[in-house]
Amino acid sequence: MQESLRLNVNGKATGVEVAPGSRLLDVLRENLGLVGSKEACGRGECGACTVLIDGRPVASCLVMAETVSGAVTTIEGLADEFADLRRAFADNGAFQCGFCTSGQLVRAAALIREEWPDNPDEREAFVRHRMSGNICRCTGYTGIVDAILLTAQARRSSAADRP
Amino acid sequence: MKYLGARTRVIDWEARTNGSFQYTADVKLDGLLEGVILRSPYSHAKILRVDTSRARTMPGVHAVITAADFPPGARYFHEGVPDRPPLADGVVRFIGQEVAAVAAETRLQAQAALRAIVVEYQQLPGPLTTAAALGRGVSRLHDRQSGVDNVSRSVLRDWGSAETGRRNSTVSVSGDFFFARQTHACMETNIAVAQWSETDQRLEFWTSTQAPYYVASEVANVMGLKQDQVICHEVGVGGGFGSKSKICEHEAIAGLLARLARRPVCVKLSREEEFETTKTRHAFSMSMQLHADSAGQLRVIAGKIDVDNGAYNHSGVSVMGAGIKGLGMLYRPEGLEVSGRLVDTALLPGGQFRGYGTVQTSFAVECLMDDLAEKLGVDPIDLRIRNANQSGEMTLVGAELGSARLVECLTAARDAIGWTREREKDNRRPGRGVGVSASVHVSGSFTMPGANRSDAAIDVFADSRVRVRFGGSDAGTGQKTILALIAAEELGVDLEAVDVQMMESDKTPFDMGAWSSRGTHYGGHAVRKAAVATAERLKGLAASQLGDGDLRLEDGMVKSAARGIPIGTIAQLSNDLKDGILSTETSFVETSVVQADRATGKGNVSPSYNFAAHAAVVDVDRRTGRISVLDYVAVHDIGFALNRITIEGQAIGGAVMGLGAALSEEIIFEQGKVVNPAYLHYALPRAADVPRIRPILIEGGDPRGPYGAKAIGECSINPPPSVISNAVYDAIGVRIRDLPITPDKIINALARREGRSRSHHIWRRPSRWWIAIVRAAYSRGLLKILHARNLRFASHVEPAPLEKVETPATLANVLSAMGADAKLMGGGTDLQLQRRLGLVEPKRLISLAKVAEFQGVKTLADGVIEVGAAVTLTALATAIRHRIPMIAQAIDKIASSQIREMATVAGNLIQAKRCWFFRNGFGCFKRLGGLAPCYAIEGDHRFYHAAIDGHRCQATTPSDLATALSAVGADVVIAGPDGERVVSMDAFYTGPGEAVLTEHEVVRSIRIRAGATARLGAFVKLRLWEGDFAIASVAITANISADGVLHDPRIVIGGLAPTPWRAQQTEGSLDGKPIEIGTFRAALDRELDRAAHPLPRNGWKLDAAAGLSEQALEAVLRAHEAAQAAPVRESA
């Protein structure tokens, strides 16, 4: 039993044929070939499958495709806009095996757009709190946190430099 | 050097960060089938009959295998007696052991076929703990040659002279230590794709492994093939940490399924299977002593170790040996005398894990070093420096230390952590402590023939590109990049011109893989050798063009003083080209190492030895038992950092994994079954749980290392457990020897030391008599009986398919759509999980996300705030943060930001209980009803079960929001076919996570009572990791008049009773009085003592809850003071 759905993924409207109750993660990976989103738990506990819906980070392994009305963005759709963040990940040792990395990057992308604490001393704790839904078993998080802090900082100062 | 020693991004960084890096699950093959595994539900049983006939005929099924399909007597290789078959043949020895497997077109079909396989078992008793295994009259799990039942192997290591050492000693310290079972929990679950080619008679694998060579050799072994009939292809590996350094069981199964199905097969473990069935770190129980003289010279290390082998041998023999060996390498005692027993238990087997024995034994000895320092009255770092091994020394176990910079590590750690400042009396802050620990590890142990060898090949193409071919795999260690750096360095080419091909059995030469920290030494030397040979060949070829003068390789060219020619052009001059490629393959054999002597265990097994010292500052909250690590330095003697980014990454990652073992990680069993098979239940560190780790690299080269480099990957995991135990001791003066150091152990140790205890006078409370009797009967055999009668372990399966997901727009439509076959869904975050766990099996889902009546946060005319049922937690926190900050604080501590974006207010309130027995497949009372037992009564109930009012079920209501709403005063609006009714939050629950809703009703909204915004409040929570459910949480609100008098306080404690628990007597005693923390605590303690009826191991939660309550009240007081200081705040 299949049903047709229309999804807006990475800026493109797409029609898919899916079984009722299909997980958004499977639709992305299987139907649309967007395999950057990973399944590490399928239970909403690890963040590897994080995608954005209307800019908000969600666990796509728990989302049913039928309930999605907003715009879905995956790592594939963010890679260019967040090339700076990806480079910062590489420069700061923010990944090793890379299996959690798509989820980390997608979550971090949404975080970079969020409103940050004015006090610079509170920013690391802020990042750690917001990123705690994304497990990384390899890196010990220091590199991930640094990459996000540095990218956000660089973006802020280049925004400030703009006339 | 241009590349080596710098900070270089890994060469595949683009693909690893843009989603295009291919892991096994991303491999798409035509006709790929799904393979699933049937597992034993029993700890120990004889298999009387397996009937697969019905399964074979089921739709979509292409292969069904049992032990009979493997060659008779097939066993995995292992040191000690190989004892584990790829599929159980005759006997099962742990819950989860592989019994049969199916390959079918879809996972659902495969699972349906699994259910159709009939297996008749005859249950046998089996030892579920090492103590039980060693006890009298227990059943034997295997026939072993050790002469002792359930002892697979015993060893006695006696190096140097312990006897003289003892004579020369004047002080000794001792202790009993326990290192729990940690699991790797790689982010990618175990997965393999296999494909059999009938024409080539070969089996191809795409598999997530650290050791392609071993997968091939062991698959060949158990399938009766020749090694070259099994090949691996290169694929991304999502973490390993040792778990994938030998074959993993699903690989052999995938191989055989693929061969019989004649179709490619993917076997992918679910997260639950990964936790429940993959081999863990071996738990060690250690009784250890150190003896020293009064000058602080360590004389003897002695002790007895029991290693929990689990049900099969795997690496147990070698892990036990390595653990003892590690003790013979760090310091210079006169003698070491340690015995070990490898004990068979009917549990999940242990296996290889980063740290490999040393992490366990060094925990014990490094804690004892601190005890010894205290006894001698010397500084712990000084004591370690005094005893540290030095470069050039031969250690007790026969390790020849080419370089050993342990002293430098210790000094650097001391400076970096601010050791002296932290320990000065005047700087002492209550609850704050500093700890240190040292460690050593091999850089690739010569454990078996071939392990001291590694081959590599280098190809030079006509366009001057270079390809390194190497047989190992890079599971995230950065080895691939290091090999590229070496090739670029030696061949004088740009890093961008170098590709590295790994784990392609047909093309990549011999290497045993990435384990025993061998990647740096063996891979480094192998590729260096091949690159140097290639460079020589190129120079030789170039001589005809450039003359015999001094030639060098630079800028992608071979250069003479006068000119240069691209290496690709030079390579083409060779008459030894294959497909136009100049290939050079060399073999590196390390001659400085020997295999350990079988009788003594001694020998120089590793070419180099890497040392480390870690130090940390912790804060221990005496009131809740929570340990916060405030600062952490990891100093490593690595000889030379080939690539700083990845070397530091290993230091940091290992330290955090070690902190997990120190603070929270443990695989817990009940009746032989894993209780916590999920990230939710297995507490591993999240970003907010650990501090920034500060790595410091000590360099200076090692004479044998490639470019002077030594390993690091494993050494970094060894120190954290002892660092933390030592720091906790420094902070509060209690020594915890039992890992992980969870809050219960802190609270219990403090209570013991301070002589505190609680008395609950059950004999005066007739309502609790019956329960006390039943609980007592449980431990006297009732549980066993009830368990045996009801034994029904469920495991997670693919949820049953749905017929429809409906998205009604109005409440009326919701009510008419409801029915017995349907479930309502808010954000779905719990419902999807419940379907996965088989707790519910709806045919239809009714999504509430778009129902108009369920939206929005509105302030009604009377000041009541109405929150729609489908408002997400994030939306509620945003809407209410400035009006009732306490509720936002509570929401911020729920789960993760992703879940908070999805989960709805009503969904959070009515989520099912999180009891880890109920959730994880135990056939408990709440699942089966009737006479089914409550596993929490005897099982591990330290964290998540009720200490007040537990009855047939000990679970608690998991919603923190409920606790918070109860504390402000709120009502739930419930809609049903007959209209609406309003229930106070205090009366909303009837049991743990069970609400007053009938099956025809739905929560429409929450109404927060008028006046709530004028109250001051605070929410605090004790949990094992950021986002975890509450061990206990406390919400307090009150009105406080300007003179500091408390009015109408509400104190609600979550996680302590089946439903949010109000401390009403304490509320009454505070009302109308000024806040006084001591009086409050005394009143609350009295009330808790009167109300509680804790289980044997969760009484500490009362202390923790009382401590949290103090903290909450203090926060309320602070809020009051802040409001007094800034009285205009409300007008904003």
Ligand code: FES
């Ligand atoms: S796979 Fe979705 S949260 Fe883990």
Ligand code: FES
């Ligand atoms: S990089 Fe391996 S899990 Fe994060």
